[in-house]
Amino acid sequence: MEKKKTNTKFIIILVALVVLGGTYGTYKYMHSLSHEETDDAQIEKNMNPIIPKVSGYVDKVYIKDNDFVKKGDTLFTIDKRDYQLKIDEAMASLMAAEGNFEVSKADIGSALANISVSDANVQSAGGNIETAKIRLGRITSDYNRYENLFKNHSITKQQYEQALAAKQEAESQIRILQQQEKATAYQKSVIVAKSKVSGKQTEVAAANIKKAEAMLEAAKLNLSYTVVTAAIDGQVSKIDIQPGQLVQPGQSLFYIINNSNAWIIANFKETQLNKMVIGQKVTIKVDAYPDYDFEGSITSFSPATGSRFSILPPDNATGNFVKTIQRLPVKISLNTSNDVEKIKLLRPGMNVDVDVHLN
Numbered sequence: 001m002e003k004k005k006t007n008t009k010f011i012i013i014l015v016a017l018v019v020l021g022g023t024y025g026t027y028k029y030m031h032s033l034s035h036e037e038t039d040d041a042q043i044e045k046n047m048n049p050i051i052p053k054v055s056g057y058v059d060k061v062y063i064k065d066n067d068f069v070k071k072g073d074t075l076f077t078i079d080k081r082d083y084q085l086k087i088d089e090a091m092a093s094l095m096a097a098e099g100n101f102e103v104s105k106a107d108i109g110s111a112l113a114n115i116s117v118s119d120a121n122v123q124s125a126g127g128n129i130e131t132a133k134i135r136l137g138r139i140t141s142d143y144n145r146y147e148n149l150f151k152n153h154s155i156t157k158q159q160y161e162q163a164l165a166a167k168q169e170a171e172s173q174i175r176i177l178q179q180q181e182k183a184t185a186y187q188k189s190v191i192v193a194k195s196k197v198s199g200k201q202t203e204v205a206a207a208n209i210k211k212a213e214a215m216l217e218a219a220k221l222n223l224s225y226t227v228v229t230a231a232i233d234g235q236v237s238k239i240d241i242q243p244g245q246l247v248q249p250g251q252s253l254f255y256i257i258n259n260s261n262a263w264i265i266a267n268f269k270e271t272q273l274n275k276m277v278i279g280q281k282v283t284i285k286v287d288a289y290p291d292y293d294f295e296g297s298i299t300s301f302s303p304a305t306g307s308r309f310s311i312l313p314p315d316n317a318t319g320n321f322v323k324t325i326q327r328l329p330v331k332i333s334l335n336t337s338n339d340v341e342k343i344k345l346l347r348p349g350m351n352v353d354v355d356v357h358l359n
Contacts, residue, residue: 041266046258078226094212101205267327302329
């Protein structure tokens with residue numbers, strides 16, 4: 001009798017297990033027809049790297065590990081004394097350039113005045129030559145008359161020589177005035193050339209002013225970079241800088257994580273993608289908060305499998321080929337219907353299970 005009771009219990013337990021297993025198997029099969037799941041998924045958030053734009057020694061750090069900051073809050077400052085000296089140097093260069101510009105303008109003004117004087121001298125010399133030519137014509141007529149009278153012995157030799165001397169003197173005066181005119185014209189050409197040089201110097205001085213102004217603005221901009229501020233609202237990561245530490249431009253020091261915006265990157269097998277499309281509903285369970293189901297939707301598919309973005313992508317032509325199922329990253333956005341405070345609790349890198357509703 002006892003043996004018969006044992007067999008009955010065993011049969012009952014076996015039947016119960018078979019029923020439960022069959023029910024669970026049927027449920028999983030039916031579920032798989034309209035769902036795709038994966039546990040290879042993580043939370044992602046915007047992680048803004050804090051990168052200084054100028055080099056220098058850290059002067060003061062205003063934040064601690066994991067602090068919450070607002071956009072515009074000062075994170076740390078860099079010793080600004082070297083950059084203040086650059087501003088002073090740039091201002092001195094600007095003043096010197098402006099001084100050179102004023103000197104060049106004065107030189108142009110002086111050259112223009114000299115050109116006016118030279119023009120007056122040239123005109124005066126030309127007038128003197130015309131007057132001398134008129135005088136020479138009159139004296140030459142007198143000389144010709146005296147020469148004829150002398151040949152007829154109507155005048156003395158002394159009177160003839162006086163007329164000749166007056167003619168020679170008038171001719172000599174014209175030659176002198178012509179030489180003076182040439183000298184004056186040459187002097188004018190030299191002054192005009194100098195004025196052109198002064199004009200070019202003024203252009204160079206104006207360009208130097210613009211260059212000095214640009215250097216001053218650059219120096220002021222670099223000085224402003226010595227105060228490093230938060231670009232977004234968020235929470236800072238571990239702070240790895242201390243006062244006195246030398247930082248370099250482009251050096252990533254720490255991060256600010258934007259806690260108000262999150263999404264999921266789920267790595268599905270390529271065999272799961274057949275019925276998945278953008279916009280499908282997704283149920284998300286976060287390991288850290290198993291009692292709350294987040295809702296989302298498929299936003300986009302990666303243009304390549306994850307292995308293609310690795311440092312050393314596989315090349316199946318280099319050896320024996322073994323087929324391996326690849327995974328494709330799929331971006332899943334969280335719906336606005338989710339609890340905002342719950343989203344803020346999520347941290348990048350947290351593991352999640354995602355369930356894509358295919359229908």
